[in-house]
Amino acid sequence: MQDRTATNTNLVVFNREGIKRRMTELIPLYAKAGFKDLDLNFCEMMNPQSILNTEQAGAYIDKLMQLKKEYGLTYMQAHAPYPRAGQDPKEMEEKILKAIFYAKEAGVPHIVVHPIKGNIEENKRYYSNLLEKSQNIILAIENMESQDEIFSMRDIRAICSICPSRLKALLDTGHANILGLDIQKEIMEAEGILVGTHINDNKGKSDEHLLPFMGNIDWKKVVHALRDAGYEGFMTYEAMYYSRSLSINDTDMVIKKAFETGIRLQNL
Numbered sequence: 611m612q613d614r615t616a617t618n619t620n621l622v623v624f625n626r627e628g629i630k631r632r633m634t635e636l637i638p639l640y641a642k643a644g645f646k647d648l649d650l651n652f653c654e655m656m657n658p659q660s661i662l663n664t665e666q667a668g669a670y671i672d673k674l675m676q677l678k679k680e681y682g683l684t685y686m687q688a689h690a691p692y693p694r695a696g697q698d699p700k701e702m703e704e705k706i707l708k709a710i711f712y713a714k715e716a717g718v719p720h721i722v723v724h725p726i727k728g729n730i731e732e733n734k735r736y737y738s739n740l741l742e743k744s745q746n747i748i749l750a751i752e753n754m755e756s757q758d759e760i761f762s763m764r765d766i767r768a769i770c771s772i773c774p775s776r777l778k779a780l781l782d783t784g785h786a787n788i789l790g791l792d793i794q795k796e797i798m799e800a801e802g803i804l805v806g807t808h809i810n811d812n813k814g815k816s817d818e819h820l821l822p823f824m825g826n827i828d829w830k831k832v833v834h835a836l837r838d839a840g841y842e843g844f845m846t847y848e849a850m851y852y853s854r855s856l857s858i859n860d861t862d863m864v865i866k867k868a869f870e871t872g873i874r875l876q877n878l
């Protein structure tokens with residue numbers, strides 16, 4: 611496993627004032643706090659007003675690349691937008707394919723694409739279509755948080771079998787915890803196919819996306835299982851709700867706390 615904790619660019623995207631800031635504004639703050647490895651949050655494309663849905667998208671990606679160079683960062687993961695109830699599937703597919711294109715432009719090795727609601731066979735068809743329409747990037751399938759979705763690493767492994775070189779798994783620790791799954795077992799089940807993580811905590815009841823040690827996940831067990839499974843990737847925060855009741859003025863403190871928590875995780 612990598613010995614530095616990474617973060618999604620959405621770590622401090624929410625604040626009590628509801629002030630919105632773009633990735634390009636937040637990346638320098640993460641870099642200055644010590645984060646070197648970032649997961650680009652293309653979920654912001656779900657907002658119709660996102661710059662990524664406009665003609666300025668190319669310039670925005672250029673700016674991301676400039677920041678990467680300026681601060682010596684790696685963009686080690688990206689997150690594609692995902693469907694919400696009532697959304698036109700064609701329109702969603704266009705957005706996901708665009709996000710895949712941007713991720714490739716930014717040199718990201720794999721992008722997280724949520725499974726669709728449905729069974730393994732329906733998901734095999736869904737991913738095989740996406741694979742056909744995109745080249746040279748790994749699609750990481752995330753475990754979801756409810757029983758009527760794809761939630762286990764066993765099911766993800768079954769979907770990956772249609773194209774083992776380009777379909778891999780991503781573990782969201784919080785999702786597994788809500789369902790009461792044994793996270794260690796899930797990690798072992800994903801051995802060899804796990805390329806990424808969404809590291810977040812909760813109290814086992816709702817999808818709180820808190821920092822580790824704020825919920826009831828046994829982090830020592832998780833970290834040791836990742837190492838034992840020969841996982842080569844990062845522990846990457848997807849803990850964006852930890853800061854939403856705090857002020858935008860607390861941003862530096864919020865990032866610092868996350869960075870220090872990352873060191874604590876690595877030392878378990």
Ligand SMILES: [Zn+2]
Binds near residue numbers: 848
């Ligand atoms: Zn997640």
